[in-house]
Each structure stands twice: as structure tokens, then as C-alpha cells.
Amino acid sequence: MLANNTINAFSIEAKNDHYCGRFTAMASPCELLIETQDHELAQQLTLLAWQESKRIEHKFSRYQKDNLLYQINHAIGSPVVIDDETYRLLSFAQTCYELSDGMFDLSSGILRQAWLFDGSERIPSTQAVNKLLPLIGWSKVRFDHKTIQMPKGMELDLGGIGKEYAVDCVAKLCQLKAPDTSIVVNFGGDIQVTQPRKNQQDWHIGIESLADEKAAIKILKIKNGGLATSGDARRFLIKDGVRYSHILNPKTGYPIMNAPRSVTVAAPHCIQAGLLATLALLHGQQAEAFLQEQNLQFWCYR
Amino acid sequence: MQLSHKPINISAVLATATCALLGVTAAQAEENTELWKFDTALMYYGETDRVTAVEGVIAATKDFGDEHIFSGKLTIDGLTGASATGAVAQPTAQTFTRPSGNGNYEIAAGETPLDDTFHDTRLQLNAQWTQPIAQDLRASGGLQFSNEYDYLSFALNGSLAYDLNQKNTTLSLGLSYALDTIKPEGGIPLALATVAFNPNPEQEDSTEFEDNYNSTRATDSDSKNTLDVMLGLTQVINRRLLMQFNYGLSTVDGYTNDPFKYLSVVDEQGLTQSLVYENRPDTRTRHSFYWQTKYAMDFGVADISYRFATDDWKIDSHTIDSRLRINLSDTTYIQPHFRYYQQAAAEFFQPFMQEGETLPEFASADYRLGEMTAYTLGLKYGMELDNGDELSFRLEYYQQSPKNAGFDEPGVLQDMELYPTVKAVIAQVSYRF
Numbered sequence: 217m218l219a220n221n222t223i224n225a226f227s228i229e230a231k232n233d234h235y236c237g238r239f240t241a242m243a244s245p246c247e248l249l250i251e252t253q254d255h256e257l258a259q260q261l262t263l264l265a266w267q268e269s270k271r272i273e274h275k276f277s278r279y280q281k282d283n284l285l286y287q288i289n290h291a292i293g294s295p296v297v298i299d300d301e302t303y304r305l306l307s308f309a310q311t312c313y314e315l316s317d318g319m320f321d322l323s324s325g326i327l328r329q330a331w332l333f334d335g336s337e338r339i340p341s342t343q344a345v346n347k348l349l350p351l352i353g354w355s356k357v358r359f360d361h362k363t364i365q366m367p368k369g370m371e372l373d374l375g376g377i378g379k380e381y382a383v384d385c386v387a388k389l390c391q392l393k394a395p396d397t398s399i400v401v402n403f404g405g406d407i408q409v410t411q412p413r414k415n416q417q418d419w420h421i422g423i424e425s426l427a428d429e430k431a432a433i434k435i436l437k438i439k440n441g442g443l444a445t446s447g448d449a450r451r452f453l454i455k456d457g458v459r460y461s462h463i464l465n466p467k468t469g470y471p472i473m474n475a476p477r478s479v480t481v482a483a484p485h486c487i488q489a490g491l492l493a494t495l496a497l498l499h500g501q502q503a504e505a506f507l508q509e510q511n512l513q514f515w516c517y518r
Numbered sequence: 519m520q521l522s523h524k525p526i527n528i529s530a531v532l533a534t535a536t537c538a539l540l541g542v543t544a545a546q547a548e549e550n551t552e553l554w555k556f557d558t559a560l561m562y563y564g565e566t567d568r569v570t571a572v573e574g575v576i577a578a579t580k581d582f583g584d585e586h587i588f589s590g591k592l593t594i595d596g597l598t599g600a601s602a603t604g605a606v607a608q609p610t611a612q613t614f615t616r617p618s619g620n621g622n623y624e625i626a627a628g629e630t631p632l633d634d635t636f637h638d639t640r641l642q643l644n645a646q647w648t649q650p651i652a653q654d655l656r657a658s659g660g661l662q663f664s665n666e667y668d669y670l671s672f673a674l675n676g677s678l679a680y681d682l683n684q685k686n687t688t689l690s691l692g693l694s695y696a697l698d699t700i701k702p703e704g705g706i707p708l709a710l711a712t713v714a715f716n717p718n719p720e721q722e723d724s725t726e727f728e729d730n731y732n733s734t735r736a737t738d739s740d741s742k743n744t745l746d747v748m749l750g751l752t753q754v755i756n757r758r759l760l761m762q763f764n765y766g767l768s769t770v771d772g773y774t775n776d777p778f779k780y781l782s783v784v785d786e787q788g789l790t791q792s793l794v795y796e797n798r799p800d801t802r803t804r805h806s807f808y809w810q811t812k813y814a815m816d817f818g819v820a821d822i823s824y825r826f827a828t829d830d831w832k833i834d835s836h837t838i839d840s841r842l843r844i845n846l847s848d849t850t851y852i853q854p855h856f857r858y859y860q861q862a863a864a865e866f867f868q869p870f871m872q873e874g875e876t877l878p879e880f881a882s883a884d885y886r887l888g889e890m891t892a893y894t895l896g897l898k899y900g901m902e903l904d905n906g907d908e909l910s911f912r913l914e915y916y917q918q919s920p921k922n923a924g925f926d927e928p929g930v931l932q933d934m935e936l937y938p939t940v941k942a943v944i945a946q947v948s949y950r951f
Contacts, residue, residue: 233684304539311535315528384540396757414757417685483529488536492529510529 237262244404325373447478742772
């Protein structure tokens with residue numbers, strides 16, 4: 217039996233050769249494409265996906281006050297006990313920090329206090345930005361398997377990897393539940409396919425185009441693996457003809473200049489693709505060169 | 519941020535970190551469009567007292583991405599041993615002059631005459647390119663070249679495959695054309711000419727034999743054209759069941775004889791008086807109907823097929839082929855194989871000719887054109903190695919049993935084995951990497 221409040225939380229719909237499950241989580245439209253004719257299975261998988269997404273959202277959202285991330289961000293220099301999942305996410309962030317020479321930094325989210333990317337021309341003052349710089353620095357964060365500790369005033373923001381992480385977790389659970397079924401997990405364009413379809417057909421997925429406002433929906437074909445997009449289609453500032461992207465340099469506190477407007481990367485796992493897309497944006501003008509060096513399939517829009 | 523000058527592979531480090539984060543083992547999900555894939559095999563085929571063949575195959579495939587696929591194959595065969603000439607066994611020893619005219623060989627009383635000079639090396643090259651040419655439409659084209667000491671074959675093929683019904687149905691159309699040229703040592707023998715016999719092969723200037731031999735020769739070489747058309751339908755019935763139906767039309771035009779095959783001309787007592795070369799019609803049209811079903815089960819795959827073929831030589835044949843793949847573990851499987859084949863005799867097949875009989879237009883005593891049944895029993899064992907390569911072993915037993923299609927046997931031939939059984943063992947080792 218489903219509890220009453222979950223009944224309208226998600227919907228499922230039978231399509232021509234698959235089922236489509238839908239719900240909203242992490243401020244994104246979430247979609248499951250399930251290659252099955254089994255209504256019951258589609259329902260179970262969508263419920264599973266919805267529950268897992270809500271679990272991750274609840275645990276790591278910075279908009280909620282009763283969760284682990286809130287405790288970490290408001291510990292005022294005291295150590296906070298963490299679980300294994302959090303430790304794995306922090307270790308992953310550590311690797312990304314090292315790989316990017318400090319450009320990928322979970323503590324840089326605090327710059328949002330100065331920057332508001334609403335399409336306007338309100339560029340913050342130098343003082344406002346400089347005031348925040350001492351509160352940024354992943355190297356000041358201490359963590360081990362059991363606890364995390366960071367200086368007072370610092371904040372962590374998992375927004376850069378949370379959605380992709382949720383996509384991978386949902387895909388993993390779906391695959392355990394239905395090991396012979398091809399399932400697409402699509403959270404607002406961050407995508408993971410659990411396994412190829414029978415007959416090796418492509419999945420056709422409509423995603424909102426970040427680059428081309430004229431063609432709002434782009435049809436994407438994917439067989440297997442993960443896909444993620446980073447960009448600033450709607451989050452930017454323009455002043456004196458200069459476009460300020462929402463990708464900020466944690467070392468200067470200012471946007472990365474000449475970054476592509478959107479980068480999409482294909483990789484075995486969604487979170488891997490997401491990280492590579494973000495790292496590419498952090499390379500600014502050299503985003504394409506960086507991606508070429510990685511020998512992966514990618515699409516850059518400037 | 520500078521591009522990394524350190525020899526550090528960001529993707530690889532990230533992949534490892536991702537696996538640690540998600541608690542999964544490093545998946546090979548990344549498509550290796552860059553790499554060549556190789557299949558190699560070494561096969562041994564040995565018939566009891568007859569032909570032995572050793573074949574080496576190396577096949578390479580490269581996926582250039584977006585379903586643009588090249589495949590190539592190199593095959594080398596070594597054949598040695600003896601092959602039935604078509605002449606009948608006799609109660610006394612028989613002496614034959616070799617097909618080239620150089621030297622004689624003797625066959626013991628009661629034995630089926632085999633020509634033991636049968637040895638050849640065949641080299642075959644194939645190349646094939648496949649790519650999509652429109653939505654749901656794939657095209658493929660290929661070339662094949664095959665060369666033996668006295669045989670040369672050149673073939674080209676093209677096909678189209680169209681997917682519909684969400685790729686659950688595939689229609690295909692294929693065409694192929696082959697040109698085969700044969701140039702036997704000593705030349706092409708005249709149809710139904712009496713085979714020249716050299717009573718004194720040691721005598722070097724036996725002009726009488728040479729004149730006789732040369733009088734049975736028409737040309738140095740001859741050729742045939744083969745045109746094949748194939749229509750196919752593949753249908754996914756459900757996620758476990760797949761069916762395929764094919765219709766094939768094959769037309770051959772040209773020299774279809776085997777220049778090394780004879781017919782014995784016997785008298786009323788069944789005693790051989792002379793030998794004549796065979797002669798087959800210079801055209802052949804064959805229709806074949808093929809049905810295959812593959813069924814995937816939790817523990818493996820069953821694959822069953824049936825083929826019916828009929829041609830204007832009146833050779834009707836039925837083939838049932840079945841394989842059952844049984845997964846023993848995630849990385850190992852065994853696959854029993856059973857095949858049964860049955861064919862009716864060609865209308866011009868006759869095991870021998872009788873003296874005084876009107877010479878037919880076409881005649882052959884080649885046992886491969888006679889009535890027969892054959893079966894194959896085999897077992898394959900395959901394993902995937904830790905590095906993802908695949909190693910497999912195959913062992914099969916093959917038995918071919920020619921039958922008398924209703925020919926009366928005069929005199930001594932009643933005591934002779936005119937339809938000897940052929941038994942063979944096939945062993946193969948394959949390695950895919």
C-alpha cells in the first residue's frame with residue numbers, strides 16, 4: 217500500500233514501447249523511461265526512484281534546516297559526525313579538487329551571497345567579493361571516515377554534484393530491481409541509462425536546449441552510459457556587453473571568462489560526465505581543448 | 519586554469535573516484551570505438567583415411583563510431599589427403615593414371631578409389647564495410663578473394679537492411695556475384711571423354727599416351743558465374759524470442775564440373791572396362807528457404823534452424839541445426855551442437871555407367887551429388903578471461919552416409935561397397951581479443 221501523500225507524487229504513463237515515470241525532485245523535472253510493458257514494474261521503479269531522490273535531496277539540500285548538510289554548515293568550527301555516504305561524497309569532491317588544481321571547490325558556493333545570476337547587470341562590488349574569499353578553501357576542510365570539521369563561517373554546497381549523484385544512485389537501484397530492463401534516468405538533462413535496450417536501439421530523449429533558445433527541445437539519442445550538461449543558459453549577468461557566467465573561479469571570486477555557454481559530456485556514469493562538463497567550463501576559453509584531451513564524446517556550445 | 523601538462527589522465531582518475539563513490543566496479547561502459555577487435559581460430563578437420571585440413575583464421579573488426587563498421591578476414595587452409603574419384607571399387611586391384619597425366623597409382627581390391635594427390639593451400643581474403651545511409655537503413659558492401667593452386671575466385675556483395683516497427687523488424691535484401699576460374703593441371707577434360715590410361719608411366723616418350731591424353735583436353739581453364747539474391751526478415755517476437763526467415767535464389771552459369779571426377783564404365787559382370795570424365799549441366803538454379811529461432815533463457819540461449827533447398831538438378835535438401843548454449847557461470851559456457859542433413863540425388867547422378875548404354879547428356883558419380891544423410895554432433899566450451907578476452911574450444915564428430923538411390927548393381931558390384939561412409943573429426947580453438 218502506498219501512503220496517501222505519495223499517490224500524486226509521481227505519475228506513470230504507458231508509451232508505445234516503454235513506460236514513462238515522472239516526478240519532481242531537486243527543483244528539476246525527473247523522468248524514468250522504462251523498456252517494459254509491465255505496468256506494475258514501471259510503478260515500482262518510479263516509486264523507488266522518487267523515494268531515493270527525495271532521500272538524497274533531504275539529506276544534502278542546503279535549503280532545508282533539519283538535515284546533515286545544515287548541521288555541517290552551522291557547526292561553527294565543531295566536528296560533525298558523518299556517515300559512509302557523506303564520506304564517499306567528500307572523498308569524491310577531494311579528488312575533483314586535486315584534479316582541477318583547486319578550481320572545483322565545494323566551499324565556493326558562499327560566493328552566491330555576492331553574485332546573483334538573474335540576467336541583470338548587477339555586478340557585485342570588489343569589496344563584497346573580497347570579503348568572502350577567506351571563507352573559501354577546500355584545503356581548510358578536515359574530514360575522515362567519521363567526522364568533518366571546518367572553520368566558522370564556511371559553507372559546503374553539494375549543488376554541483378548532487379543531482380548527478382542522485383541520477384547515478386537511482387540508476388543503480390533500478391538496475392538492481394530490474395537487471396534485464398533498460399531504464400533511462402533523466403533529471404533535467406542529467407542522464408544515466410542502466411543498460412542498452414534489446415535490439416541495441418537508441419533511446420530518444422527530449423532535453424531542454426541550453427544553447428539554442430530557438431529550438432527549446434533538442435532530441436538526443438543515447439544507447440548506454442551517462443550524459444550531463446553544464447551551462448549558464450539562464451544564469452548569467454550582462455554588463456557593458458560582457459557576459460558573466462555563473463561559473464565562478466573560487467580563487468578570485470569572479471566568473472570564468474570565455475567559457476562555453478553549455479557543455480554536454482558522455483561518460484560511463486552521469487556524475488563523471490557532470491564533473492567533466494564542469495571542469496571543462498572552468499577551463500574557459502580552453503574548454504574544448506580540455507575535453508579533447510580527455511578523449512570523450514562531448515558537445516560544446518558557445 | 520592551465521591545461522594539465524602533467525601526464526595525468528583526468529578521465530581515468532575520475533572514473534576510479536566515481537566507482538568508489540557509487541560502490542560499483544569499473545564498468546566497461548565506455549564504448550571502445552577506437553580499438554580493433556580480433557577473432558582468431560585454428561581448426562583441424564580430419565576424415566578417416568581421406569582429407570585432412572588445417573585452417574587458420576584471423577578476423578578483425580573496427581567500429582569507427584555511429585555504426586560505421588569495417589571487418590576483414592584472412593583464412594589460410596592447408597589440405598592434404600585423398601579424395602574419392604567417383605570410380606567404383608573392384609574385386610581386383612586397379613591402376614589409375616593421375617589426373618595430371620604424370621604417373622600412376624594403385625588401389626587395392628575392394629577399396630574405394632581415392633586420388634591421394636589431393637593437396638592444396640587456399641588463401642582467402644574478405645573485406646566488408648557497413649554503415650547507416652538513412653534513418654533506419656543500413657548498407658553493407660564487401661569483396662572476397664580466394665586463391666588456390668588451380669582455382670581463383672573473386673566475389674563482391676552488397677546488402678541493405680531496413681529497420682521498422684521500433685527496430686523489432688528488420689527487412690534485408692542482399693546481392694552477391696562471384697566469378698570462379700579453374701585451371702587444373704593438364705587442362706580441362708572434355709565432357710564424358712574416356713580417361714587416358716598410361717600403361718608404362720616410367721617410359722618417358724610415350725607419345726601414344728600423350729596423344730590420347732591430349733585428345734581428352736578441351737581448354738586450359740574454364741569459369742563460372744554465380745549470382746545470389748537473398749531476402750530476409752528478422753522479427754523480435756518478445757524480449758526472449760527472435761525469429762528470422764530468409765529466401766535465397768542462387769543461379770550458377772558456366773563450368774560446374776569437377777575435372778577430377780570420373781565414372782567407371784562396367785560390363786554385365788560389373789567389371790570396369792574404362793573410365794569417363796563426368797559432365798554436369800552448365801546452369802543451376804537453386805531456391806532455399808531458411809527459418810531460424812533464437813530463444814534466450816535465464817541460463818543460456820537455444821538456437822534452432824531449418825533449411826529447405828531445392829534446385830533444378832533435383833537435389834532437394836533438408837537441414838536441421840540446433841545449438842544450446844548453457845551458461846555454467848558468468849564467464850563460462852558449454853554449447854552442445856546437433857546438425858542433421860539429408861539430400862536427394864541429382865537427376866544425373868549415377869554411381870557408374872554400363873557398357874553399351876546410350877551415353878547420357880549429363881552424368882556424375884560424385885558422391886556429394888548422390889543421395890545421402892549426414893549428421894554432426896559437437897560440443898563447444900567457452901570462457902571469458904579476466905582481461906575480457908574469450909577463449910573457446912570446439913570438438914565435433916561428422917558422419918556422412920551416402921545411400922543407393924535405387925541403382926541396380928550388376929555382378930561383382932553387389933559385393934563392393936559403393937556408398938562408403940565418410941567420418942570426420944573437427945577440432946577448433948578460438949581466441950577473441
